[in-house]
Amino acid sequence: MQIKVAIVDDDEGIRSSLSALIKRAKDLKLTGEYANGERALAEIPKNLPDVVLMDINLPGMKGYDCVRQLKTAHPAVQFLMLTVYEDSDSLFNSLRAGASGYLLKRTASARLLEAIKDVFEGGAPMSPQLARRVVQFFSQPATDNTSIAKLTPAEREFLDQLSKGYAYKEIADRMDISIDTVRSYVRTVYEKLHVHSRTEAVVKYLRG
Amino acid sequence: MQIKVAIVDDDEGIRSSLSALIKRAKDLKLTGEYANGERALAEIPKNLPDVVLMDINLPGMKGYDCVRQLKTAHPAVQFLMLTVYEDSDSLFNSLRAGASGYLLKRTASARLLEAIKDVFEGGAPMSPQLARRVVQFFSQPATDNTSIAKLTPAEREFLDQLSKGYAYKEIADRMDISIDTVRSYVRTVYEKLHVHSRTEAVVKYLRG
DNA sequence: ATTCCGCTCGCATATTTATGCGATTGGAAA
DNA sequence: TTTCCAATCGCATAAATATGCGAGCGGAAT
Numbered sequence: 416m417q418i419k420v421a422i423v424d425d426d427e428g429i430r431s432s433l434s435a436l437i438k439r440a441k442d443l444k445l446t447g448e449y450a451n452g453e454r455a456l457a458e459i460p461k462n463l464p465d466v467v468l469m470d471i472n473l474p475g476m477k478g479y480d481c482v483r484q485l486k487t488a489h490p491a492v493q494f495l496m497l498t499v500y501e502d503s504d505s506l507f508n509s510l511r512a513g514a515s516g517y518l519l520k521r522t523a524s525a526r527l528l529e530a531i532k533d534v535f536e537g538g539a540p541m542s543p544q545l546a547r548r549v550v551q552f553f554s555q556p557a558t559d560n561t562s563i564a565k566l567t568p569a570e571r572e573f574l575d576q577l578s579k580g581y582a583y584k585e586i587a588d589r590m591d592i593s594i595d596t597v598r599s600y601v602r603t604v605y606e607k608l609h610v611h612s613r614t615e616a617v618v619k620y621l622r623g
Numbered sequence: 624m625q626i627k628v629a630i631v632d633d634d635e636g637i638r639s640s641l642s643a644l645i646k647r648a649k650d651l652k653l654t655g656e657y658a659n660g661e662r663a664l665a666e667i668p669k670n671l672p673d674v675v676l677m678d679i680n681l682p683g684m685k686g687y688d689c690v691r692q693l694k695t696a697h698p699a700v701q702f703l704m705l706t707v708y709e710d711s712d713s714l715f716n717s718l719r720a721g722a723s724g725y726l727l728k729r730t731a732s733a734r735l736l737e738a739i740k741d742v743f744e745g746g747a748p749m750s751p752q753l754a755r756r757v758v759q760f761f762s763q764p765a766t767d768n769t770s771i772a773k774l775t776p777a778e779r780e781f782l783d784q785l786s787k788g789y790a791y792k793e794i795a796d797r798m799d800i801s802i803d804t805v806r807s808y809v810r811t812v813y814e815k816l817h818v819h820s821r822t823e824a825v826v827k828y829l830r831g
Numbered sequence: 832a833t834t835c836c837g838c839t840c841g842c843a844t845a846t847t848t849a850t851g852c853g854a855t856t857g858g859a860a861a
Numbered sequence: 862t863t864t865c866c867a868a869t870c871g872c873a874t875a876a877a878t879a880t881g882c883g884a885g886c887g888g889a890a891t
Binding site: 486507510511512513514515516533536537538539540541543544546547549550553554568571572575577578579580582610612613614615617618621622 | 762
Binding site: 567 | 836837838839840841842847
């Protein structure tokens with residue numbers, strides 16, 4: 416089965432080289448190419464592709480705004496952003512909008528074809544520099560300041576379970592300890608965090 | 624120049640097959656292998672590698688807790704997590720701890736060698752399923768937020784108080800209503816959020 | 832070797848939370 | 862105008878949580 420692909424890019428040259436690339440690939444099928452977001456919004460619903468190659472820097476609406484609207488109406492369609500820019504804002508705006516992949520335009524043709532298959536199969540292809548930026552988003556600024564750092568491994572594990580909403584009995588089962596040991600952890604953890612209720616502990620844990 | 628690699632895994636078999644793989648690669652050099660997080664914490668600083676292959680499910684401390692400590696002390700070292708588990712918690716805990724890549728253990732050898740070079744060069748290699756999970760993390764506001772949006776103003780105010788850790792009685796005082804009205808809000812809010820405990824409600828509120 | 836600490840478990844009890852089944856009022860929508 | 866619903870309150874009870882006062886064991890540190 417062929418993967419249906421659509422292209423949204425205002426640059427005629429890029430559009431034609433992309434469409435040529437897709438037409439050459441026997442397991443891909445081009446369903447349409449659009450020069451701007453407005454056209455894409457109007458035309459794509461009439462002939463739904465599996466994957467959309469979307470330029471970020473379109474005249475008029477931004478590529479990610481176009482993605483946001485299309486993705487809401489057609490959640491099954493996958494969006495692969497193509498851009499010359501490496502800036503974080505475009506990246507995170509696109510991800511928030513529902514894009515699944517993000518490649519720089521200088522990506523090699525072979526890699527691009529691979530990426531189209533990746534997104535279609537549920538992956539999230541991304542240029543290495545951009546992937547690292549996403550990963551760094553999560554890494555907290557090495558400040559191990561909080562009182563949570565003073566917890567023992569078992570206590571931290573317990574606190575994590577607490578934050579999931581499990582009852583003491585369930586936590587006991589999951590950690591394979593008795594409910595009285597759970598109660599014991601409640602005491603030591605609350606004391607170390609200076610709290611007196613589950614909610615306070617969980618908030619402190621989730622917020623640092 | 625060779626990339627210096629260390630291995631942390633409690634499974635002897637996996638350790639030996641990984642070390643054999645690394646020894647065979649001429650542009651990689653094995654600097655050490657450790658059976659648990661505690662050993663890794665003690666030994667790795669004595670002979671710093673460029674990249675550490677870290678198992679998540681270690682006896683004793685979790686792999687990501689080990690990463691957190693080592694990364695804090697040695698920010699230049701890159702960590703590549705290897706695990707059999709695909710669960711989100713391990714993934715996000717690892718990323719928060721400072722890991723740069725995350726692969727499933729069933730990853731092909733060739734792909735693993737490639738990934739080691741990727742992290743060393745500033746990339747963030749990740750199994751497709753996991754990459755997608757990271758990407759999806761960003762595109763939640765459009766989906767999950769709906770339940771909280773359905774709350775009435777008074778209910779939202781109440782939920783905010785709940786998340787601050789106040790007891791029902793305290794919330795009643797602050798909102799100048801009776802404790803039974805508070806209980807009433809508990810019911811309606813829990814129903815709208817589809818939860819059955821304070822902790823679940825608060826987590827949903829803070830993460831919305 | 833002795834002390835400290837992390838981990839484990841038990842019993843008892845006070846307080847808080849969760850939930851069921853109600854009611855009244857005033858304002859907005861039908 | 863009748864219906865709906867947010868907001869308020871009440872009583873009752875089961876379940877969960879918070880906390881006090883213990884204990885034993887094994888490993889690490891001094």
